[in-house]
Amino acid sequence: MAFREYKVGARMFGLALGTSMFITLYMPSLDMGSVAATASAMERQLGFGRVGGFSYEDPFLQGWAKPVTVDIDKDPKTGAPIEPTRAYVYEANVPFPNGIRHPRILGKASEALSETKGHVTEADESHGAVFVVRETTQNGVSVPYIENVTATKGWAPADTIAVSSDSARSYIGKGKIMFVREGCWWCHTLLPEQTQDWQYFGAPPMLGDFNGESPTAFGSDRKAPDLTHVGSRNSSREWMNLHFFNPRLVQPHSIMPRYDYLWGDKDANGKPIDYDAWRTAYNDYESGKTVYPPEVPLPAADSEARALIDFIINLK
Amino acid sequence: MFKYLFAKAEDIPAGSAAVYFGFSSIVWFVIGTGIGSFNAAKLAFPDFVTGSEILSFGHMRQVHVLAVILGWISMAFAMAMMYITPALGNTKLWSEKLGVWNCLLWNVGLSLGLFLLWLGITSGREYSDLPWFIDLVVVFGLLLPLGINVWMTIKTRRTQGIYTTNWFFGAATFMVIIVFLVGNAPEFFQLTGLTEAYMTWWFAHNVLGLWITPVAAAISYYIVPKVTGNPLYSHRIGHLHFWSVVVFYSTPAAHHLMSAPLPEWLKSFASVEGVLILVPAIAFVSNLLLTMTGKWRMFVENIEIKFTITGVMMAIPLNLQGGFQQTRAINWYIHGTGWIVAHAHLALLGFSTFLEAAAVYYGLQTLLRRKLYSLGLANFHFWMLLIGFSTYWISMTIAGLIQGAGKIYEVPYIDVVIAEHPYMIARWVGGTMVFLGNCVWLFNMWKTARAGTVIPAGRLPHELAYER
Amino acid sequence: MGWRFDNPLGTLTTDDQNARAKKLWNEEALGAITEDNNRLPQPIIGLLVLTIVTAFLITFPLWGQRPNAAMFEPYIELMDAPEIQGKSDDEAMAFIVAQVKASGNEWLPKLERHPVEMDDLRLIRDQVIELKNKGVDLREYNIVGNKVVLANFEGNKRPDGTVERIQPWWDKGYTIDIFFIIFFCLGVMIAVKRLPEYDWQPTHGDH
Numbered sequence: 008m009a010f011r012e013y014k015v016g017a018r019m020f021g022l023a024l025g026t027s028m029f030i031t032l033y034m035p036s037l038d039m040g041s042v043a044a045t046a047s048a049m050e051r052q053l054g055f056g057r058v059g060g061f062s063y064e065d066p067f068l069q070g071w072a073k074p075v076t077v078d079i080d081k082d083p084k085t086g087a088p089i090e091p092t093r094a095y096v097y098e099a100n101v102p103f104p105n106g107i108r109h110p111r112i113l114g115k116a117s118e119a120l121s122e123t124k125g126h127v128t129e130a131d132e133s134h135g136a137v138f139v140v141r142e143t144t145q146n147g148v149s150v151p152y153i154e155n156v157t158a159t160k161g162w163a164p165a166d167t168i169a170v171s172s173d174s175a176r177s178y179i180g181k182g183k184i185m186f187v188r189e190g191c192w193w194c195h196t197l198l199p200e201q202t203q204d205w206q207y208f209g210a211p212p213m214l215g216d217f218n219g220e221s222p223t224a225f226g227s228d229r230k231a232p233d234l235t236h237v238g239s240r241n242s243s244r245e246w247m248n249l250h251f252f253n254p255r256l257v258q259p260h261s262i263m264p265r266y267d268y269l270w271g272d273k274d275a276n277g278k279p280i281d282y283d284a285w286r287t288a289y290n291d292y293e294s295g296k297t298v299y300p301p302e303v304p305l306p307a308a309d310s311e312a313r314a315l316i317d318f319i320i321n322l323k
Numbered sequence: 324m325f326k327y328l329f330a331k332a333e334d335i336p337a338g339s340a341a342v343y344f345g346f347s348s349i350v351w352f353v354i355g356t357g358i359g360s361f362n363a364a365k366l367a368f369p370d371f372v373t374g375s376e377i378l379s380f381g382h383m384r385q386v387h388v389l390a391v392i393l394g395w396i397s398m399a400f401a402m403a404m405m406y407i408t409p410a411l412g413n414t415k416l417w418s419e420k421l422g423v424w425n426c427l428l429w430n431v432g433l434s435l436g437l438f439l440l441w442l443g444i445t446s447g448r449e450y451s452d453l454p455w456f457i458d459l460v461v462v463f464g465l466l467l468p469l470g471i472n473v474w475m476t477i478k479t480r481r482t483q484g485i486y487t488t489n490w491f492f493g494a495a496t497f498m499v500i501i502v503f504l505v506g507n508a509p510e511f512f513q514l515t516g517l518t519e520a521y522m523t524w525w526f527a528h529n530v531l532g533l534w535i536t537p538v539a540a541a542i543s544y545y546i547v548p549k550v551t552g553n554p555l556y557s558h559r560i561g562h563l564h565f566w567s568v569v570v571f572y573s574t575p576a577a578h579h580l581m582s583a584p585l586p587e588w589l590k591s592f593a594s595v596e597g598v599l600i601l602v603p604a605i606a607f608v609s610n611l612l613l614t615m616t617g618k619w620r621m622f623v624e625n626i627e628i629k630f631t632i633t634g635v636m637m638a639i640p641l642n643l644q645g646g647f648q649q650t651r652a653i654n655w656y657i658h659g660t661g662w663i664v665a666h667a668h669l670a671l672l673g674f675s676t677f678l679e680a681a682a683v684y685y686g687l688q689t690l691l692r693r694k695l696y697s698l699g700l701a702n703f704h705f706w707m708l709l710i711g712f713s714t715y716w717i718s719m720t721i722a723g724l725i726q727g728a729g730k731i732y733e734v735p736y737i738d739v740v741i742a743e744h745p746y747m748i749a750r751w752v753g754g755t756m757v758f759l760g761n762c763v764w765l766f767n768m769w770k771t772a773r774a775g776t777v778i779p780a781g782r783l784p785h786e787l788a789y790e791r
Numbered sequence: 792m793g794w795r796f797d798n799p800l801g802t803l804t805t806d807d808q809n810a811r812a813k814k815l816w817n818e819e820a821l822g823a824i825t826e827d828n829n830r831l832p833q834p835i836i837g838l839l840v841l842t843i844v845t846a847f848l849i850t851f852p853l854w855g856q857r858p859n860a861a862m863f864e865p866y867i868e869l870m871d872a873p874e875i876q877g878k879s880d881d882e883a884m885a886f887i888v889a890q891v892k893a894s895g896n897e898w899l900p901k902l903e904r905h906p907v908e909m910d911d912l913r914l915i916r917d918q919v920i921e922l923k924n925k926g927v928d929l930r931e932y933n934i935v936g937n938k939v940v941l942a943n944f945e946g947n948k949r950p951d952g953t954v955e956r957i958q959p960w961w962d963k964g965y966t967i968d969i970f971f972i973i974f975f976c977l978g979v980m981i982a983v984k985r986l987p988e989y990d991w992q993p994t995h996g997d998h
Contacts, residue, residue: 009804009985010812011484019978020494020569024501026974027573030592030967031525032505035577038586038945039518048516058513060447061454068443105515112515188443190381196659200582200730201857201943207733210935213943214584217516221509222447225520225583229659229726230366232736255370260741262369268376282374410822486821548824554995557829559983566982570975584943591850592964598846599972602839609835646842650849651958 043114044106044218046151049140052104052219053095053153054179054321060187060222064102068188070314072101073180075168076321083137083166092139094156098164099135106153106219107138113153113218116145120152130155135164173308182318185311187224189266195234196226197322209236231263238323247316252303253289269312274304327423337415338690340422344402345687346772347430348679349765351394356758358387363751367744377441385452386441391671392450392535393433393461399679400538401429404473404492406686407545411489412480417472425468432460446510448519450527455510462503470496487561491541494569498533502526517585524579531670532572532600539675540564540607540638542682543631547614550627550685550785556613564606571599578649582658590651597649604642611635625785626701627681633709634677641666641674656731661743662723665716672712672757680708680764687768688784693775698789700767707760714753722746801988809987816993830989843972847965852958858905860919860939861929862898865891866907867916880909915939931956 008015056073057064064072075096082089097103106112107127120143121127130136136157142149156162168176186192199208212235217223241247246257251269254261267282274280288301306312324343327335364371365380372378409416416422436457439445445452453461473496477489485493506526509519548555555561577585577593612635615621621628644666647653657663688695695701722743729739776790793805802809816828866887869875875883884907892899918939922932933942946955947962 008982009808010816010987012985013485016490016982019566019982023566023569023978024498024573026971027570028501028505030971031574031576031589032522035521035586035589036518038589039516039521044516052515061444066444068445105513109513187445187447188381189376189379190384190443192447193381193384198583200655200658201584206936210933210938210940211582211943212584213941214517214586214945216584217520219515221513221515221519222523223516223520224447225580227449227579227659228661228664229730230661231740258737260737260744262366262740262744262747264365264369264379264381265373266379267374268379286374407822411824413822482819482821483815484819484821486824487826545822545824549822554825554827554993556827557831558826559828559986559989560831560835561826562982563831563979566975566979570971574971584945586945587959588947588962588964588967590964591959591962592967594850595846595965595968596971598842598849601842605835605838605842609832613829613832646846647849651852652849 039214040111042215042218043117044112044151045213045215046140046142047212047216048218048220049106049113049117049151049153050093051217052106053138053140054177055104055183055220056097056180057102057104057108058221059183059224062102064100065184068184070178070181070184070311073178073184074098074101074104076177076179076317077167077171078175078177079167079171081170082160083162083170084160086170094162094167095138096164096167097130097132097135097137098168099133101132101135103130103132103136104219105221114215116150117152120145120150121154125152125154126158127153127155129158137162137164137167176308177317177321178314179318179321181311181314182316182321183224185269185315186318187222189269189315191234191315192224192226193228194226194230194263195232196229197223197233197235198225199233199235208233209239234319234322236323238320242320244316244320247319248305248312249303251312251316255293256300256303266312266315269310269315270304270306271310271312273307275307276305277307278304280304324423324427327420328427330420332418332420335419335423337409337419338406340416340419340426341402341405341686342690343423343426344398344405344429345683345690346768347426348395348398348402348683349761349768351390351398351433352676353758353761353765355387355390355395356754356761358383358390360751360755360758362387363747363754367747367751376443382441382443385445385449386437388450389440389452390433390437392530393436393465396535396539396671396675396679397465398426398429399683400534400542401425401469402686403538403542403545403679403682404469404496406690407542407682408473408476408489408492411486411545412476412482414476414479414481417475417479421468421472425465425472428460428464428468432457432464436460448509448523448526450530451507451510451523455507458503458507458510462500466496466500466503470500486544487555487558487565488541488544490561490565491537491544491568494565495534495538495541498569498573499530502529502533506530517583520583521577521580521585525576528576528579529573532575533568535671535675536572536603537565537568539634539678540568540603543611543635543678546627546631546678546681546685547611549783550625550631551615551618551621553614553616553618556610556616560606560610564603564610567599567603567606571596571602575600575649578654581649581651581654594650598646601642601646604638604646608635608638626695626698626705627685627785629705630677630681630684633705634674634681637669637673637677641669644669656727657723660723660726660730661719661746662727665719665723668712668719669716672708673716676708676712680704683768685784687771688775688778691772691775692778693771694778694784694787695789696767696770696775697791699791700763704760704764704767707756707763711753711756711760714756715750716753718746718749718753722750798988799984801984802986803981803984804987813987813991813993816987818996820995825993825995828987828989828992831983847968850965851960858901858934859930859942860915860922860932860934862901862905863907863912863915863934864919864923864929865894865896865898866912867919870912870916884909884912928957 054076080091139154141154142151199211249256251266253265254263285301291297292300436453473492509522575593575597577589578597622632725742793808795805869887914937932939942956944956946957947959
C-alpha cells in the first residue's frame with residue numbers, strides 16, 4: 008500500500024476486520040458451544056420458557072405463553088403420594104425452552120439422555136407437556152437431563168396444575184418478563200463477580216449455568232444488591248410484598264421505585280385497590296401524622312406483582 | 324423537508340439533508356438529556372413522579388441511552404457525513420434526496436423504536452435493547468442509506484485522494500452495519516446463554532469502538548484543519564490511528580464481562596487489546612494537538628475549535644480510564660459501579676459530544692450561509708456542557724469508588740446507597756445543567772437559521788465577526 | 792507497485808512512484824484541506840512501546856484474586872497442633888498465623904488480605920480435608936461463605952479435555968495478542984514506509 012493506493016487499503020481493512028471477528032466471535036464460540044448445560048441451566052430455562060424479552064408469543068411483554076412451575080407431592084395421574092417434585096408445566100401452545108427446541112444446547116451426554124430416557128423429542132407444543140429435571144450417574148459423573156413426564160408418566164399439563172395448591176405454583180416465566188420489562192436489571196445485577204463480593208452475594212455462576220437462557224440480563228450497573236441468589240437470602244413473601252409495593256416501608260433509605268402498579272386493579276380477595284387513598288394514607292404516615300403505614304394489599308394470583316415475586320424468590 | 328421528499332433531484336438545494344439532520348440531532352439531544360435529567364432526579368429522590376409505570380426509571384433509562392446514541396450522536400454523525408464527505412471530495416452529496424428520506428426515516432424509525440422501548444417492549448439486552456424488527460429498521464432504514472450516500476459520494480469524488488476523515492466515514496458506516504447485523508444475531512437466530520451475553524457486549528463494545536469513537540475523531544480531523552487553516556500535522560499518524568482503530572478497538576469486547584465465567588484466554592486476549600486502545604488514542608490526540616501549532620489563540624476565541632479541542636483533550640482521561648479499568652488488576656474493584664457510568668458519560672457526553680457539537684455548529688453555519696446568531700449564547704452552552712458534565716463525572720466517579728469499596732469490604736448494601744446519596748443529587752444537578760444548556764443551543768441555532776448574519780459567497784463562517 | 796528495500800527507514804517505494812506521489816500531494820487540496828508528512832514524534836513512539844509492554848504486564852492476574860482453599864491448608868493442618876490445645880480461639884489463631892508466617896508460605900500476601908478466625912476455619916476444615924484426600928488441586932476450589940466450591944474459572948485445557956479452574960498466568964489469549972500486535976506493527980510500518988520519506992514535506996501549492 009503506497010500513497011493513495013485505496014484498493015490495497017480496502018483489502019487490508021477487510022483482512023483486519025475479518026481477523027478480528029474470527030478471533031472474537033468464531034474462536035470463543037467453539038469453547039462456549041462445547042460446554043454442557045448444568046442442572047441449574049435446565050431448571051432456569053424450563054422455568055423461564057423460550058424468551059425472557061420480546062417474542063412472537065408475547066410481543067407486548069405481558070407474560071403471555073409462559074410455563075408455570077409447580078411443586079407437587081402427588082402423582083397428577085394416579086393421585087398417589089410421590090417425592091416432592093418440581094415440575095415445569097407447558098400448557099398447549101406455550102413454546103418449549105431452547106434446550107428442547109434446539110440441538111447442541113444441553114451438551115452431548117445430557118441431550119442423548121433427554122432423548123432416550125427423557126423422551127423430550129416426543130413432546131408436542133400444540134398439546135403442551137410437563138418437564139422435570141433429573142440426574143443420573145454416567146461413568147462416575149452425575150449428568151443432568153430433562154424428562155418429559157407427559158410421555159413417561161402420563162402427567163397431563165392440566166392435571167399437574169390441578170394437584171398443586173396456589174401457593175405451590177410459581178409464575179417464574181411471567182416473572183422474568185416483568186423483571187426485564189420493568190428494568191429491574193438496570194440496578195440489580197444477576198452476576199456475582201469472580202472477585203471478593205461473592206461472599207456477600209453468593210457463588211458466581213459457572214459457564215454452563217446459562218445454556219438455553221435468553222436474555223441473561225446480567226446487568227452492568229449495580230446500584231442495588233445482586234439478586235442471583237436472593238431467594239436463598241430472603242424468601243419471605245410478606246417482605247417482598249411490602250418491598251415491591253413501596254420499598255421505603257421496609258427500607259427507609261432505599262432508592263428503588265415503587266412497583267405498586269404491578270398489583271393491577273384488584274387484590275387477592277378481588278377487592279379494588281384504591282391507590283389514591285393508599286398514597287394519602289402513606290403520606291400521612293411518612294409525615295408523622297399517623298403511627299402505622301397503610302396495609303399493603305396481597306397481589307392477585309394472576310397479577311404481575313405475584314409473578315415478579317415468584318421469579319425473585321426462586322432465584323436461589 | 325417534506326416538500327423535498329418527492330421533488331426532482333436538481334430542485335433540492337445542496338446541504339438540505341445535512342441541515343435537517345443537524346436540527347434533528349439537536350432536538351434529540353434536548354430530548355435525550357431531558358430524559359437523562361429526569362432519570363437522575365429519580366435516583367436522587369425515588370418518590371419523584373412515582374407509581375406510574377410509563378414514567379418509572381426502568382422504562383425511561385434505556386430511552387435516554389438510545390435517544391442520545393441513535394438520536395443525538397448518530398444523527399450528528401449523519402449530518403457531519405452529509406456535508407463533510409462531499410466537501411472533502413470537491414463534489415456534491417451523491418443523492419440529496421436519499422439524504423432527506425434518510426433523515427425522515429431516521430426520525431420516524433427512532434421515534435417508533437424508542438416508543439416501544441418506553442412501553443417496555445425490549446429484547447432485554449443492554450445497548451441492543453431494541454426488539455429485532457426495529458434493529459432491522461435501524462440497519463436498512465437508517466444506517467444503510469447513510470452508508471450508500473457516503474460510499475457513493477466518496478466514489479464519485481472529484482479528487483484523486485481521499486482525506487483521512489473520509490477513510491473513517493466510509494469504514495465506520497460499513498462497520499456499524501456489520502456490528503448491528505452480527506451483534507443482534509442472538510435475537511435473529513435465538514442464540515442463548517453466555518454466547519448471548521457475550522454477543523450483547525460484543526455489540527455494545529463495537530458500536531462504541533467502531534462507530535462513535537472513530538467517527539467523532541474523524542469529524543475533528545476535518546474541523547481543526549478547516550477552521551485553523553493549518554495542514555493536518557501528519558498523514559502518517561493518520562494511518563496509525565485508522566489501522567489501530569480497526570485492529571485494536573474491534574477486539575476487546577470480552578473485557579465488559581471480566582467477572583463472568585467466559586474462557587480465561589478470551590479475557591486475557593481482550594484485556595491486552597483493551598489497553599491497546601491507547602494506541603489510536605495517542606495517535607489521535609497527538610495529531611490533532613500538533614495540528615493546532617501556532618493557532619492556539621483560536622482555542623479561546625473560536626467556538627468550534629473550543630468545542631473540538633476540549634473534546635480531543637477529554638480523549639486523554641477517557642482512554643486512560645478505558646484502557647486500564649478493564650484489566651483484571653483494576654476491574655475487580657470498579658466493575659459495575661458508578662465509576663463505569665462516569666466513564667460512559669465521559670465517552671459520550673464528554674469526548675464525543677463536544678466533537679459533534681463543533682461539527683453541528685460549523686456545519687449549520689456553513690450550509691445555511693448564516694453566521695452564528697449569538698457567540699454569548701454559544702459560550703454559555705459550552706460552559707453549561709462542560710461544568711454540567713464535569714459535575715456529573717466527578718460525582719459519579721466518587722460514587723463509584725464508594726461502591727467499589729463497599730463491594731470489596733462487603734459493606735451492607737444499604738450503607739452504600741446512603742453514602743452515595745449526595746453524589747446522586749450532584750449528578751442530577753450536572754445533568755440538568757447539560758439539558759438547560761442544550762435548550763439554549765436549540766434556540767441559538769434556530770435564531771441563526773432565521774436571523775443570523777448572511778455569509779457572503781466565498782467566505783467561511785469563522786472569518787466573519789460576530790454581531791452579538 | 793514499485794518496491795525498494797535499500798532504504799527501509801526512509802521509504803519502501805521507488806523514486807519514480809514517490810515523485811508522482813509528491814506531485815499529487817503538493818498539488819491537491821481535499822476540500823481546501825491539506826496534510827503534512829511529519830514523522831511520528833519520537834516521544835510518541837516511546838509511549839506506544841510503553842503501552843504495549845504495560846498492556847501485558849497489567850493483564851497478568853496479580854490482584855483481585857479471591858481466597859482459594861489451598862491458601863488455608865497450612866492453617867487447617869495447624870489446627871491439630873498440640874501447642875494450641877486448651878488455648879482460647881484468639882490465642883490459637885494468633886499462634887497459627889505466626890507459625891505459617893514464620894514458615895514462609897507462598898500465600899502469605901493473600902492470607903494477609905483475607906484474615907480469618909477460628910470459627911471460619913472450623914466451617915471449612917472438614918471439606919478441605921475431604922478434598923485433599925480426594926487428591927484434587929486445592930487451588931481450584933474457593934471458599935463461599937461456609938462452603939468450599941469449585942471455582943468458575945474457564946482456564947487452560949488439560950490434555951484430557953477438562954478445564955483448569957485456575958486463572959492462568961499465560962494462555963493462548965496472550966499468544967494471539969503477540970501475533971496480532973506483530974502483524975499490526977508490520978502492516979502499519981509498511982503502509983507508512985511506502986510513503987515518501989518523512990524529511991520531505993509538501994508545500995501544498997498555493998494553499
